[in-house]
Amino acid sequence: MNTTQHPPGGLKPVSTRVSNLAHMLTRNARRFPAAPGFRQGDEIWDWAAIDAAVSAMAAGLAARGIGKGDRVLVHAKNGAEMFFSMFACFRLGAVWVPTNFRLLPEEVVFLATSSGAKGFLCHADFPAHAAAVAPHVGFVLSIGQASFGEGSLTQLLAAHAGAVVADAVVDRDDPCWFFFTSGTTGRSKAAVLTHGQMAFVITNHLADLFPATTEADASLVVAPLSHGAGVHQLGQVARGACTVLLPTERFDIAEAYRLIETLRISNMFTVPTILKMLAEHPAAAQYDHSSLRYIIYAGAPMYREDQKTALNVLGKVIVQYFGLGEVTGNITVLPPALHTGEDGPEARIGTCGFERTGMQVSIQDDDGRELAAFETGEICVIGPAVFAGYYDNPEANAKAFRDGWFRTGDLGHLDAEGFLYITGRASDMYISGGSNVYPREVEEKILQHPAIAEVAVVGMPDPLWGEVGVAVCVARDGAAPDEATLMEFLGPKVARYKLPRRFLFWDELPKSGYGKVPKRLVKDEILARGWP
Secondary structure: OOOOOOOHHHOOOOOOEEOOOOHHHHHHHHHOOOOEEEEEOOEEEEHHHHHHHHHHHHHHHHHOOOOOOOEEEEEOOOOHHHHHHHHHHHHHOOEEEEOOOOOOHHHHHHHHHHHOOOEEEEEOOOHHHHHHHHHHOOEEEEEOOOOOOOOEHHHHHHHOOOOOOOOOOEEOOOEEEEEEOOOOOOOOOEEEEEHHHHHHHHHHHHHHOOOOOOOOOEEEEOOOOOOHHHHHHHHHHHHOOEEEEOOOOOOOHHHHHHHHHHHOOOEEEEOHHHHHHHHHOHHHHOOOOOOOOEEEEOOOOOOHHHHHHHHHHHOOOEEEEEOOHHHOOOOEEEOHHHOOOOOOHHHOOOEEEEEOOOOEEEEEOOOOOEOOOOOOEEEEEEOOOOOOOEOOOHHHHHHHEEOOEEEEEEEEEEOOOOOEEEEEEOOOOEEEOOEEEOHHHHHHHHOOOOOEEEEEEEEEEEOOOEEEEEEEEEEOOOOOOOHHHHHHHHOOOOOHHHOOOEEEEOOOOOOOOOOOOOHHHHHHHHHHHOOO
C-alpha cells in the first residue's frame, strides 16, 4: 500500500476529510432539479429524481446492514439502477464492487469471497450467478424483475421512497470502489480506489479529457459502466451533464449515431475496437455528428491506420489516454489538437501522449534506474491518481510498487519532449534466437497493408529459436491476402529477426468483454487449432 509522507518537523494534516462523491448528486439536484441527468430509451431521470432514488436505495441497503466500509458486489448490465447503486454505496461510505457481467458464476463467486462482499446486487438475467453467490453474502437483490433473492431493487426503491440519507463522513483514503483488474495473468485483483483519489481523477478528466463540459452537454455510453466508462461518467455527473445509454444492450451503431444527432451528444468514452467500428460504419455519413467534441479512447493501443480513418470520418475530436485501472486512466493524454491525419515528424506516430496533469512518468530498468530518452524500459508512474493498493494482497502490492513508483508492467520509452511510446506489455514480449521482440511495433507495420483489418502478433514455442512470431490476421472484406504477400510486404519494413515466421488468417480475433484482444486468448486459440 502507499504510505503518506508528512512534512518535516512532524507536522501532520489537521484533517484528511474530503467531500463524499455522492455530494455531486445533491449539488446537481439543487442547481438543475428538472434537467435530465440519465436517460435510456424512453426513460428519463432528472437530477432531483436521481438524488432521491439514490437516497432510497441507500436507505434500503442500510436496512440490510450495509454501512461504512462494507462491500457491495454488483453484477449487472448497463442500466439506471446499476449506475445509481454506485452512488448509493458512496453515500453510505460503503464500497462499490462492480463486475464484468460476462463472467461465469464461479468467477463471480471468487470476486465475492475475495472482496468480502456483504451484499449482492444481481441483474435479473443471471439467476445462476445469484444462486452461486448467495451462500457467500448476507443478502441478494435483483436488478430488474426476478424471482431470486430478497426481491428487486425496484421494490426496495418503492419501499424506501422519500427517505433522506445524509452522506457518510469520509476521509481522503477511505475506499469507495474496488476496481477489479481484467486478470490477463492469474486471478483478478481488487484495486482499491478512494474518495480523495477519485476526486482528483474527476478533476483531472475534466482538465485533460473533456474540458469545458457543462450541464448543457450529454455523454453517450457504449462501454460497461463497471469499469472505464463508469469513471468517465463520474466526470459528467460532476458537471451536471446527462448520461445517455443505448436503448438495448446490443451495440447498435446506427442507433448510436441517431442519438448523437438527436440529443446533440458531445462526448463519449470507448475503446479502439469500437472507435474503429464507428468510423467504418456507413451510418457515420447518414447522421449529423458535428456536436461531438471529444471521443475518448483507451484501454488498448490504436493502430495508426485506424487513427487516420477515424480522423478522416469524425474529424479532430478523438482523444487518447493511457492509464491502467490502478491509476484510474490517469497516465498520459493525446488531445485532439495533437492528432493528425498526415504522417510526418509532427504526427509522433505511435505516441499515447504526454503526462496527465499532476502525474509523473518514469521509464525504469529492472533495478529501478531511470532511463534516458528513447531507452526502452518499464513505464512507472506516481501521482494522486495512483490507487491505494490491492485489497488484502500484500504480495501483489510488493511487486507493484518500488520506491513509491507504481510499476505498470508496460514497456515503452519517452522521447526528448516527454511523449510516451508504448512498446507493449512486458508479458507480451517474446525472445526469438536470443533477441527481444516487441509485438506492437510489428503489428503497426502489418496494419499498413491495405488488406489487413486487425492483427495480433504473439510468440509461440519453437524447438530451434525458443520462440517465433506468429501473426494472426483478419482481412478486410473482400480481401484475400496470403502469407507470401505479407512476408514480401514486411521485408523492407521490419528487421529480419522480428519477422513473424507464420501468418494465420482468421475470421475474427478473440476479444475480452471490454473489446481488448488479450494475447493469452490468441495463444490459447492457436494451440487449440494445432501448433506447430
